[in-house]
Amino acid sequence: MKRCSVCKTEKELNEFSSDKRVPSGKSHRCKSCMNAYAAEYRKKHREKARQYAKKYREENLEKCYAWRAKYKQRKKDVSAYGNKELTEIVAIEAHWVARNRSKATGVQHHVDHIIPLRGNDVSGFHVWNNLRVITWQENIMKSNNLPEDLR
Ligand SMILES: [Zn+2]
Numbered sequence: 001m002k003r004c005s006v007c008k009t010e011k012e013l014n015e016f017s018s019d020k021r022v023p024s025g026k027s028h029r030c031k032s033c034m035n036a037y038a039a040e041y042r043k044k045h046r047e048k049a050r051q052y053a054k055k056y057r058e059e060n061l062e063k064c065y066a067w068r069a070k071y072k073q074r075k076k077d078v079s080a081y082g083n084k085e086l087t088e089i090v091a092i093e094a095h096w097v098a099r100n101r102s103k104a105t106g107v108q109h110h111v112d113h114i115i116p117l118r119g120n121d122v123s124g125f126h127v128w129n130n131l132r133v134i135t136w137q138e139n140i141m142k143s144n145n146l147p148e149d150l151r
Contacts, residue, residue, distance in 0.1 A: 004030035006037075083127060090128035098133045108136040116142075 001010045005028040017034055019027040027034060057064050091111070098109040112134045115124030124130045134142075 002026060004028070004033055006030070006033040087126065087128040087131075090131055091126075094131050094133050101133060109133050110136055110139045112139055112142070 002013055002016055002024075003010050004016070007030060009030065011030050013026060015030050015032075016026040017029075017031050018025055022028070029037060094111040098111050101107075101109040110133070112132055113124050113126065114130050114132055115122055117124055117126065
């Protein structure tokens with residue numbers, strides 16, 4: 001049994017968490033007191049951090065706006081570039097798959113835009129997630145209409 005220094009209650013040793021910094025190897029707070037203390041500590045620090053950030057923002061408004069604009073622009077650049085590059089890779093892969101499948105099956109396969117570039121209802125884009133490989137029959141049956149499940 002050990003007495004918690006906070007709630008002054010005698011509790012089993014396993015009711016105390018370990019603390020390597022003290023000779024006994026057990027914290028002087030019981031687990032429930034420790035949890036309460038940790039929660040209080042987090043709350044205090046979160047409040048402090050929030051106040052600090054707020055103060056900083058207020059004192060450096062211009063800087064913060066500039067940063068935010070720069071960050072947004074960079075994010076845009078990266079995603080546009082990433083998409084273009086990815087589309088190129090997927091398109092090359094798709095053509096490779098189409099060629100190999102045609103050779104393997106003897107049925108002509110085409111790279112297809114799932115949502116047609118010039119569809120009757122909606123127009124799709126030449127982007128990586130709008131590409132797939134289908135047989136020429138499917139391609140003709142589709143004839144620039146939306147696939148069944150997208151209608
Ligand atoms: Zn306690």
